[in-house]
Amino acid sequence: MTASALHWFRDDLRLADNPALAAAVGHGPTLCLYILDEGGSRRPLGGASRWWLSRSLKALAAALAAKGGELVLMRGDPAEILPWVVERAGVELVTWSRRYDAESVALDSRLKIELSAAGAKVASFNAALLNEPWQVTTKTGDPMKVFTPYWRAARSKGDPPAPIPAPDRIEALRLSPAIAAMTVAHADLALEPSKPDWAGGLRESWAPGEEAAAERLGEFLSDPLDGYGEGRDRPGQVSTSRLSPHLRFGEIGPRQIWHATRSAIESGEASAGSSDAEKFLSEIGWREFSYHLLFHNPDLATRNYNPRFDAFPWQRDEAALKAWQRGLTGYPIVDAGLRELWTTGWMHNRVRMIAASFLIKHLLIDWRHGEAWFWDTLVDADPANNAASWQWVAGSGADASPYYRIFNPVTQGLKFDPKGTYVRRWIPEIAGLDDDLIHEPWKANSSALHDAGIVLGETYPHPIVELDFGRRRALDALAATRSADPE
DNA sequence: TTTTGAGTTGTTCGA
DNA sequence: GTCGAACAACTCAAA
Numbered sequence: 001m002t003a004s005a006l007h008w009f010r011d012d013l014r015l016a017d018n019p020a021l022a023a024a025v026g027h028g029p030t031l032c033l034y035i036l037d038e039g040g041s042r043r044p045l046g047g048a049s050r051w052w053l054s055r056s057l058k059a060l061a062a063a064l065a066a067k068g069g070e071l072v073l074m075r076g077d078p079a080e081i082l083p084w085v086v087e088r089a090g091v092e093l094v095t096w097s098r099r100y101d102a103e104s105v106a107l108d109s110r111l112k113i114e115l116s117a118a119g120a121k122v123a124s125f126n127a128a129l130l131n132e133p134w135q136v137t138t139k140t141g142d143p144m145k146v147f148t149p150y151w152r153a154a155r156s157k158g159d160p161p162a163p164i165p166a167p168d169r170i171e172a173l174r175l176s177p178a179i180a181a182m183t184v185a186h187a188d189l190a191l192e193p194s195k196p197d198w199a200g201g202l203r204e205s206w207a208p209g210e211e212a213a214a215e216r217l218g219e220f221l222s223d224p225l226d227g228y229g230e231g232r233d234r235p236g237q238v239s240t241s242r243l244s245p246h247l248r249f250g251e252i253g254p255r256q257i258w259h260a261t262r263s264a265i266e267s268g269e270a271s272a273g274s275s276d277a278e279k280f281l282s283e284i285g286w287r288e289f290s291y292h293l294l295f296h297n298p299d300l301a302t303r304n305y306n307p308r309f310d311a312f313p314w315q316r317d318e319a320a321l322k323a324w325q326r327g328l329t330g331y332p333i334v335d336a337g338l339r340e341l342w343t344t345g346w347m348h349n350r351v352r353m354i355a356a357s358f359l360i361k362h363l364l365i366d367w368r369h370g371e372a373w374f375w376d377t378l379v380d381a382d383p384a385n386n387a388a389s390w391q392w393v394a395g396s397g398a399d400a401s402p403y404y405r406i407f408n409p410v411t412q413g414l415k416f417d418p419k420g421t422y423v424r425r426w427i428p429e430i431a432g433l434d435d436d437l438i439h440e441p442w443k444a445n446s447s448a449l450h451d452a453g454i455v456l457g458e459t460y461p462h463p464i465v466e467l468d469f470g471r472r473r474a475l476d477a478l479a480a481t482r483s484a485d486p487e
Numbered sequence: 488t489t490t491t492g493a494g495t496t497g498t499t500c501g502a
Numbered sequence: 503g504t505c506g507a508a509c510a511a512c513t514c515a516a517a
Contacts, residue, residue: 138515146514148494153515233496286495353496392495404509405497412497471498475509482510 003028004173005093006086008035008078010104012097012127012250013060014210015067017163020095020125025069027093031173032064033085036075036189042103043301043383046376048345049248051199052208054191056249059209061186069170073184081182082111086120088179094120097127097250100291101383102298130160130254130288133295143296146399150292151285163256201343206245206379213246217257221264226272229279235337235348236421241280244380245346247287254284290388293398301371301387309396312481314366323464324359325373327426330463332439333413334358336426343426345379350416356393357407362470364477367394395478403478406471413439429459 005024009032012018024030034057038044045053061071074081086094094115099108112122126132136144136154144150175183193199206212220241224231231239246252258281264270265277294300304310327335327342337351347355352374359370371390375381391397395405417423420438424431430441432452437444442456442463449456456462 139517140515142515144515146494149515282495350496357497399494399514401496402494402509402511407496408498479510482512 003093004030004089004091005095006031006033006089006091006173008033008082008094008096009060009071010034010096010250011099011248012253013056014127014213014251014253015060015063015166016210017253017256018097018127018166019164020097020123020127022164022167023123023125024093024095025167025170029171029173030069031072031085031089031091031175032069032170033072033074033082034060035078035081036073036191037078038075040077040079040103040107042101042107043375046378046381047193047198048202048377048379049381050191051193051202051345052206052245052249052379054186054189055206055208056251057189057191058186059211059251063166063210064170067167067170068172070172072175073186073189074182075184075189079107079111083114083118085179085182086115087118088176089173091173092121094122096124098124098132100128100133100295105295105298127250127253129291130154130258130284131157133292136288136292144289144292147286147289150289151282154285154288159262160255160258162259163253202345202379205344205346208245208249208251210251213243213252214256216243216246217241217252217260221260221270221272223271225261225264225270225276225280228272228276232279233350233416235351236417236419236425240349242346244382244385245378248380248382254287257281257284287382287385290382290384293388294384300391301375301383302368304394304396305391305398306396306400308481309394312366312396313364313477315364317363317365320363320464321359321365321369323461324355324363324365324370328461328464329358330442330461331358331409332420332423332427332430332441333409333417336423339426341374341377345377347378348422350412351422352389353393354407354409354412356390357405358409360394361406361474362465362467364470364474367391367396403482404475406474408467408471410439410467427460430454 005027007021007024007030015021064071115122131154136150138144144153224239228239231237243252261277261281265272265274297305323329325338327338329335333351334355337347337355341347356370359365360367367390371386374386388397392400395401395403420435423438430452433441433444437448441454441460454460
């Protein structure tokens with residue numbers, strides 16, 4: 001029997017900086033497997049994520065083929081498929097990159113035991129994080145709950161290991177007829193929408209895959225990183241890295257980002273200063289912190305981290321939720337964000353905070369509804385980041401914003417989109433308003449509205465809730481929650 | 488054990 | 503128009 005291996009691709013859809021893949025390929029002919037798991041206990045992917053996954057798998061298949069390998073696709077429950085394939089193929093070594101949500105951890109542990117018992121060697125690796133969630137602790141060994149000490153502790157561990165290159169060549173394992181019969185064609189995965197095809201905006205906005213991710217990083221480092229500290233808050237301009245969906249699917253890893261950023265600064269290749277770089281890397285740090293929180297709080301996406309919020313008087317308001325989802329709240333920066341999301345599968349970070357704060361605080365709608373909407377519509381929907389960030393805005397999360405921090409969508413709009421560039425891009429029906437009215441069209445007099453071709457309540461909605469009223473109501477509810485006895 | 492310093496991203500009000 | 507204070511204490515992490 002010749003040495004052979006299987007690498008199980010999941011959220012590590014890349015060849016470079018992929019130690020699990022390297023271990024398999026170094027062992028012998030390798031079966032590169034992706035299993036689409038739609039019926040298990042794991043949270044189903046949202047629509048936008050399915051689209052991204054589809055394209056990413058295509059890119060991965062092409063990259064593997066260029067090296068002599070082959071991406072094998074199957075569909076079903078990995079708990080059944082993987083042991084079956086491993087046995088039939090007679091592979092000696094099975095590798096994968098670790099995942100950190102509770103259901104995946106449970107599944108992977110079960111599989112490790114089962115496959116090992118059946119005689120295969122199983123090796124798991126870290127491809128997704130600078131530090132494993134259990135590696136950063138307080139002096140007493142407890143998980144961290146505050147970002148700054150977390151990130152300080154993580155940084156004190158020194159630089160992460162340098163990324164390893166992609167394998168030069170990958171020898172594909174010949175499939176037996178029984179295994180070949182289990183495979184499915186890419187089109188049969190049916191990951192992309194057809195009727196209706198709503199993915200046009202996604203196709204125009206994104207190029208999934210490892211190669212595109214590397215290009216995007218390079219472009220970001222060469223220009224937008226300079227001034228990132230300020231520019232990252234301007235949704236009207238391209239000042240963020242937009243790497244989030246690539247990171248989500250593991251087309252690029254944080255080690256690669258870390259080292260590329262460092263060397264771009266040190267070589268002078270990037271004009272940015274080290275403080276912009278530090279700011280950018282700390283955003284990678286927030287991703288790490290979110291994974292740390294998720295690992296230690298498996299129900300982060302469904303349960304208040306701070307149990308005091310269990311008694312919070314959320315409003316049930318289907319109409320308001322729908323208006324928010326469609327970008328029809330009457331507050332331009334909020335609506336622009338939700339329309340950007342709906343069209344492109346992505347929303348600028350500053351606007352995510354404004355939109356989330358508006359849903360939670362001004363509309364008093366449970367953060368889980370917002371989390372679920374983002375999960376379905378974001379191409380970067382991430383089990384850790386999405387949950388941790390929504391809880392952060394709600395105030396129920398770790399190191400969360402204080403309850404009295406309620407974003408005013410007008411103030412935020414004027415501050416971060418002063419010329420209305422972003423709002424006009426996504427809400428063309430009010431684009432004719434002057435800059436000083438673009439964030440509060442209800443203040444325009446009748447001639448200004450007429451000149452801009454706006455009929456409030458018809459071409460663009462009246463504000464769905466009055467800002468002072470919403471703010472007061474939220475402060476009262478939050479004050480009550482704060483003093484509530486947690487159990 | 489106790490103490491101490493610190494903590495992503497805001498808004499409003501009044502001087 | 504600008505600026506500091508109040509918002510309200512609370513929890514975390516380390517010394």
